[in-house]
Amino acid sequence: MSLLPRFRTFLRAGVLSALVLAPLAGCRKESGGGGAAGGDKAAGEEKWTVGFSQMGHDNPWRMAQTASLKDEAAKRGYELVVTDAQDQTAKQVADVEDLIARRVNVILLAPREFEGLAPALQAARDANIPVILVDREAEGTPGEDFVTFLGSNFVEQGRRAAEWLVKETGGTAGIVELTGTPGSSVAADRARGFRDVIAQHPGMKILASQTGEFSRANGQRVMQNIAQSLGPQITAVYAHNDEMALGAIQALRASGRTPGTDVKIVSIDGQRAALEAIQRGELGATVESNPRFGPIAFETIEQVRKGETVPVKKLITDRFFDRTNAAQFVAEAY
Structure with a gap:
């Protein structure tokens, strides 16, 4: 039956x-x-x-x-x-x-x-x-x-990342969003939570949103292409995970930008390499997603x-x- x-x-x-x-x-x-x-x-x-x-x-x-x-x-x-x-x-x-x-x-x-x-x-x-x-x-x-x-509450993770970024940038930023696996619930929710917050701040603009597939190598490649296209318009990066954020840091450095100074970066996961990047001043913050x-x-x-x-x-x-x-x-x- x-x-x-x-x-x-x-x-x-x-x-x-x-x-x-x-x-x-x-x-x-x-x-x-x-x-x-x-x-x-x-x-x-x-x-x-x-x-x-x-x-x-x-x-x-x-x-x-x-x-x-x-x-x-x-x-x-x-x-x-x-x-x-x-x-x-x-x-x-x-x-x-x-x-x-x-x-x-x-x-x-x-x-x-x-x-x-x-x-x-x-x-x-x-x-x-x-x-x-x-x-x-x-x-x-x-x-x-x-x-x-x-x-985890993935929508809340996106909100917390956005709240930090709004505070750090004074509510004005040109943002690149590196998204996770297309079609996954986590990518959709982290994007939604982030947008829920920045929609309340007219100065927070998403200039580009592309998938990095939760991969450091893909995050670096995507960020490199966007940096070449948008240059100094980019003042912030929101990555759906730490791996893509770490890749973005490498790409920004290679393009002559200073991560953490010229570009504020926030991500999600809370892995050791991300915490070390925070200590170096390259990554601003990461919301834990406990594995x-x-x-x-x-x-x-x-x-x-x-x-x-x-x-x-x-x-x-x-x-x-x-x-x-x-x-x-x-x-x-x-």
Whole structure:
């Protein structure tokens, strides 16, 4: 029987605990062991296998996220199977299908794009395997197409970046925006939050907005081309992540500008290289986007496993780093 009618019934009632019980009954593995898999599991429960569909491992943030999940899985006694979509949506769909074929008990999914993953979510639902979205959202209904979303408030991140830039520039700036993966929820939300704030300040003008694909090399290349075209009109850069900001710093230096002086730069992520750039005076500030999903992901898996109520969204608290505190946190950054 399809799970859709049951999902809709429980959603109308506002209850997710009953919703997750049906998938769990169908996906629990047979085990010849019987020992507790982790310290907080009841004796006799079998060891669970968690699948993690990572969208790519091409930057420090992604690598830190995967490392956090691996560490927490080992700590709690779970087996973690990690796939790498290599920044390709079609491969990510295939990766999820592969995890389903391996009969994992639950899937953590870091979507490359907001749209395009419906076949993967449908396949998991048909197999009665619950899916938890991590760090990016995907098209679908919580509690029906997936259990919940774990991540940051990306709109708020964009707002915080804009508020800092308005203050630093006195409300007047010619801005270059380096955006993230086209079609991703995070890029759309970070752009929206930023625009929500600068719309209130007529002197803040976006001169150019181009994707750097969350890549340092692409950010540098795009910034180099824009700098050649717009020259001294550029007085500020807003990058959707630190990697693109670091690339932009290199491009601006090469064009004869002084990052941090001639051009104010703000970004999002909070990686160590960004905090070091703040200490050097090149990067003005970065809004943290915490990659350490291990604890919250496995706490949520435990809730699913026990049939407890799961909120449709769990947000991570992010800090803000600038010249007043970067030195304090650089040692613990990823």
